[in-house]
Amino acid sequence: MIDPPAGLRPPRRPAAPTTGRQVVVFAEDDDADVDWSAAGITDVADSRDFTTGRVPAQTLREAGATVFARLGIAVVSAAPDQVGALRAARRPVLSVSPELVHHVLREDPSAYVRGYRDGVTDLAGRLGGSGGGGEEVPAPPVFEDTPVATWGVQAVQATTSPFTGAGIRVAVLDTGLDLAHPDFAGRTVVAESFVTGVTSAQDGHGHGTHCVGTACGPRVPPAGPRYGIASEAEVYVGKVLSDEGSGDDGGILAGIDWAVANGCAVVSMSLGADVAEAHPPYSAAGRRALQQGSLIVAAAGNNADRENGEFGFVGAPANSVEILAVGALDSRLTTAWFSARSLPVPGGEVDVAGPGVDVLSAWPMPERYNTISGTSMATPHVAGLAALWAQATGRRGYELWATLTQASRRLAEPSVDVGSGLVLAPQEGAGTA
Template sequence: MRKYVIIRKTEAAVGGANRGIESTSPDRGPSVLYERLTDQAAATLASLPEVKAIAPAMAIKLIRPFQGSSSATGDVWGLQATGASTSGFSGEGVVPAILDTGIDPTHPAFAGVDLEEEDFTGQGNGDVLGHGTHCAGTVFGRDVNGLRIGVARGIKKALIGKVLDNSGSGDTQTLEDGVSWALRRGANIISMSLGFDFPGMVKSWIDDGWPADLAASNALESYRVNLRVLDAVMSLTKPRGGIHGGTLVVAASGNESKREQHPNWRIAASLPAASDEVIAVAAVGRRGEGFVVSDFSNSAALLSGPGVDVISAKTGGGLDTLSGTSMACPHVAGLAALWWEATRRGGRIPTAINVRSALIGSARREGFAGSDAEADIGQGLATAP
């Protein structure tokens, strides 16, 4: 049995075979439903006229970071490079949502922050892996032992959606539920350092005895259907008239490239970063007085953020140094919070559109290695107002 995602053409029930299927977002059309089915039952459902598409729910996974090479008491260079350390804005009044592995709410970096936690994995709140804690620390963490780690330290409320379980895994349903919840709870910005696990989907079919070529075909079909689900969810983040400014979504581009082995061994950003409504973030590090794209960072990003030797909060207390596009993404989410506040204080109503434009328009291109193409760094390093 597998968990299938079903897209219905109408709100009509899908015959008797849909017993137990529940819509996670009844306000959206086409309806997206989930059910654990045998492959045969799924084939039967696919033949019904009410069913627009059906495929296994795509697995999502943590974009696993690398251990940093510098001390956790060293230089928080990303805050200086982006101008966050000297910005006159703090993210006050902005509500971010971190969709990740959860958070350690007892960490001193989050003292005084109203954390609204919601678990979508069935394993309870908290952060066993520490990934979500590290990301949240970069977005809005308070100083720890005199060291500044947070980009937007004026944030007073944050939404923490646990969409990845204690092994770092989830699926389309946990992600959809998390995004829908964040939107209902009024998130201005959503930060996601996770990605679709296409290789894992292929492997699951092979493990079930399918030939490799057919397994890849099945995984591609699942990817196609799940992309439609993701696009439908992301469409809800757009501004709606004058009553809702929309929600800006930022996601890590992924760590699968291998430039250290060959300069051409780079792959494009994975979903959800590759979705049209999402800012895909590449990771850059320091090289002398300038910057260079990280060997692992996926291409086709829109913006870059500091993603090498990033110091932030560690589950259980203290600090840790990690590298990855997972670390670059929350830098840009924090910078978006600064721009959101700056736009409001400038007399304009902040929206996902004008804050996105401000981030892109202020991106820094100087200081990069000449070999770093736009495909690698996007519009450049995101900076603070």
């Protein structure tokens, strides 16, 4: 086997933390019951037993097994050898994986300042022709925040789109939302917590409020510029990460199952674990969500350090083939220094890109607004745009995915960094195409 070039090799990292539970993926289109007794497992909960589609976090924590029926996945409190007995059960088992712990994806602000400075210097040199012969590369457009709209909202052309996401349900699975934020007063917001011991989806971290704001913030905020994309979408907030910014597969899968049960056309997840291999439960969840009309959009990851020659890799869950992975761009539409690069393996690709550097959005009161960076910030831009395209075309699932990639603006950046390019908002007449 030939080793990949150094820039494509993921840096050595400690193994992702696990919880001791197992995540079991069952075969599709199989109505056979699972013989849980074969593995000595009792007290089994099923998401279909809850009218709202939400499995309470305490139930997930206390049950011997929790089945997310719409996804064909179960989280089991048992040892791997005990779960192995399920492979002989009547319903085929496709995979058994350790339950991972995921975190919000935030890059180091101090490192960003250093990286951006060096990146601008390098870009200036290349545009000035100091990097070698050939035609001079035209300077890309430079976007800036204005009193009317943030640079990201302008770059994706949301300011000129007649679509608002009206009638489209968007789920943001993160640290929750400041439920009393004045910018969301009067909006349709359905909020649930999937964190053990936490009954409210109130955001005590800030990351979730920021992501909800970018995806679905108001068209004309009471104060400051427009920072949100799908201003009239119905907002579904799933608190799957604690106020400390971490959560496990069980809570995240519970959030996905809930979002699918409630007909959310778009599910935005700015979270992950730095593992280069695709995590089987998310491949199954992404595929089965798509089949039911829900597109999962996830952050590619912030594990690159491009100024020092490290390009990182797309982490879980974004590295599943069936989940749309989003890379980050700066205001010059160049790849953010921290944004993960594609690996040459199925699912390891960056699919599209969005604005992810110095992004202004909502923040828990009393701050109200904050500016931060990361592929976490690029992801809700794309999620909001997906809602606009869903409204404009009526497309869902696989068709919506294809539409987003076809509606992307090609960039001078390598496709391993930005995929199909910068996703753009639908304009007048898009729904008739």
